[in-house]
Amino acid sequence: MxxxxxxxxxxxxxxxxxxxxxxxxxxAFPEKELFSFxxxxxRPFAQLAFEMVGMARGGIRGVATREWVYTAELMHHGGxxxxxxxxxxxxxxxxxxxxxxxxxxxxxxxxxxxxxAFGQWEGIVxxxxxxxxxxxxxxxxxxxxxxxxxxxxxxxxxDRS
Amino acid sequence: MxxxxxxxxxxxxxxxxxxxxxxxxxxAFPEKELFSFxxxxxRPFAQLAFEMVGMARGGIRGVATREWVYTAELMHHGGxxxxxxxxxxxxxxxxxxxxxxxxxxxxxxxxxxxxxAFGQWEGIVxxxxxxxxxxxxxxxxxxxxxxxxxxxxxxxxxDRS
Numbered sequence: 036m037x038x039x040x041x042x043x044x045x046x047x048x049x050x051x052x053x054x055x056x057x058x059x060x061x062x063a064f065p066e067k068e069l070f071s072f073x074x075x076x077x078r079p080f081a082q083l084a085f086e087m088v089g090m091a092r093g094g095i096r097g098v099a100t101r102e103w104v105y106t107a108e109l110m111h112h113g114g115x116x117x118x119x120x121x122x123x124x125x126x127x128x129x130x131x132x133x134x135x136x137x138x139x140x141x142x143x144x145x146x147x148x149x150x151x152a153f154g155q156w157e158g159i160v161x162x163x164x165x166x167x168x169x170x171x172x173x174x175x176x177x178x179x180x181x182x183x184x185x186x187x188x189x190x191x192x193x194d195r196s
Numbered sequence: 197m198x199x200x201x202x203x204x205x206x207x208x209x210x211x212x213x214x215x216x217x218x219x220x221x222x223x224a225f226p227e228k229e230l231f232s233f234x235x236x237x238x239r240p241f242a243q244l245a246f247e248m249v250g251m252a253r254g255g256i257r258g259v260a261t262r263e264w265v266y267t268a269e270l271m272h273h274g275g276x277x278x279x280x281x282x283x284x285x286x287x288x289x290x291x292x293x294x295x296x297x298x299x300x301x302x303x304x305x306x307x308x309x310x311x312x313a314f315g316q317w318e319g320i321v322x323x324x325x326x327x328x329x330x331x332x333x334x335x336x337x338x339x340x341x342x343x344x345x346x347x348x349x350x351x352x353x354x355d356r357s
Contacts, residue, residue, distance in 0.1 A: 036203050039307035039322060043198040049326070074235055075344025146200035161200060165210070166354075169333050173353060176337025183236025192334060 043146065046161065047138050050168055051131065052195030057087065057171055058127055059190040060178045066120045074184055081123055083174040085116065090167040091130050093153060098145065098160055099137035103153045204307065207322065208299050211329055212292065213356030218248065218332055219288055220351040221339045227281045235345055242284055244335040246277065251328040252291050254314060259306065259321055260298035264314045 061069065061084055070081045089105055097103040117123040146161040156163060179189040222230065222245055231242045250266055258264040278284040307322040317324060340350040 036205060037304040038201045038203045039207075039304045040199045040201050041322065043200065045320070045323065046200075049323070053330075074341050075347075077341065077344055143198040143200045159206070161202065162206065162210070169214075169330075170353070172330050172333040173337040173340075176334040177341050179334075180235050180238065180338050180341040183238055185236075192331070 041161075043138070043141065043143050046146070046164075047134075050164070051134065053168055053171055053175075054091070054127075054131060054134075056190060056192070056195055057084070057175050057178075058124065060175055060182070061120065061123060061127065063182055063187055063189060064120070064178075065185070065187075068181075068185055069120055069123070070118070072181055072185060074180060077177065080178045080181055081117070083178065084123060084127070087167075087171045087174065088126055088130050090170060092133060094164065094167050095134045095137045097150075097152060098164065099141050101150070103151070105153045202322075204299070204302065204304050207307070207325075208295075211325070212295065214329055214332055214336075215252070215288075215292060215295075217351060217353070217356055218245070218336050218339075219285065221336055221343070222281065222284060222288065224343055224348055224350060225281070225339075226346070226348075229342075229346055230281055230284070231279070233342055233346060235341060238338065241339045241342055242278070244339065245284060245288070248328075248332045248335065249287055249291050251331060253294060255325065255328050256295045256298045258311075258313060259325065260302050262311070264312070266314045 061080070064072075064080055068079075070079055073079050093103065093105040117126050146159075146164075148160050149157065150160050150163065151157045152163045156166075158166075179192075182189045222241070225233075225241055229240075231240055234240050254264065254266040278287050307320075307325075309321050310318065311321050311324065312318045313324045317327075319327075340353075343350045
């Protein structure tokens with residue numbers, strides 16, 4: 036069957052590039068609106084960011100160690116949910132460091148294995164990871180609408196620096 | 197350098213799965229709001245869908261033939277922009293068929309080449325394609341907010357059937 040290769044370094048950069056952009060979206064919100072504003076009865080952006088953090092922290096740990104845990108401890112940084120922009124950004128940065136720390140321990144072949152993420156979603160590991168990235172892009176796009184509705188210019192989509 | 201393989205079939209399915217979901221988002225809009233409704237001064241969803249179609253049609257052609265063309269002809273189906281939901285969906289389906297038609301002609305190694313998409317964005321071909329997919333996810337997420345603001349339940353994000 037026809038196939039192509041991706042370096043694990045490129046995949047890491049793809050994910051962290053998206054995460055850098057999402058971090059800028061968090062930063063762009065005024066603190067009050069980050070935790071309270073939404074459109075159409077949806078969740079505020081902080082809630083969407085918590086979901087991203089939970090998937091990323093539990094996910095990278097599962098990929099690296101084969102232990103899949105999705106808990107309040109992982110999502111909420113010691114059990115207490117961030118209630119300020121500063122603490123949410125700190126949680127974001129902790130997650131970034133965890134991904135960077137685990138990444139070099141993951142052999143290329145691991146990304147081709149079939150696994151059951153969080154005990155319930157079966158798929159090829161790189162596809163499972165792509166799903167978390169896609170989920171982040173999806174919810175971040177919603178954050179762009181919140182920002183526009185607040186009269187705030189969102190960061191450029193193409194800039195992943 | 198550490199790397200992993202993706203079958204071209206899996207990458208095709210990834211893209212078309214996202215495009216099936218986006219098609220359902222188009223279908224979920226009432227016709228009038230598809231072309232007129234937005235939040236925060238953003239483009240209506242039909243305009244976002246035109247952009248996706250332009251990237252996808254010009255993109256798959258560029259990947260398959262090395263001729264990069266991004267024109268009103270490609271985006272607007274013979275030069276005239278769709279003005280009904282039916283004609284937009286027909287354009288969407290034409291694009292789907294073009295992707296399916298070109299796909300088997302693209303060798304796996306093509307996805308690993310460096311190219312200059314549309315004469316201006318340089319990158320590894322699979323990464324360029326990922327960018328179009330990410331752009332679609334981003335704008336589709338915005339469509340979810342429009343639907344919620346209209347009181348309409350969007351289709352399930354995880355369902356790519």
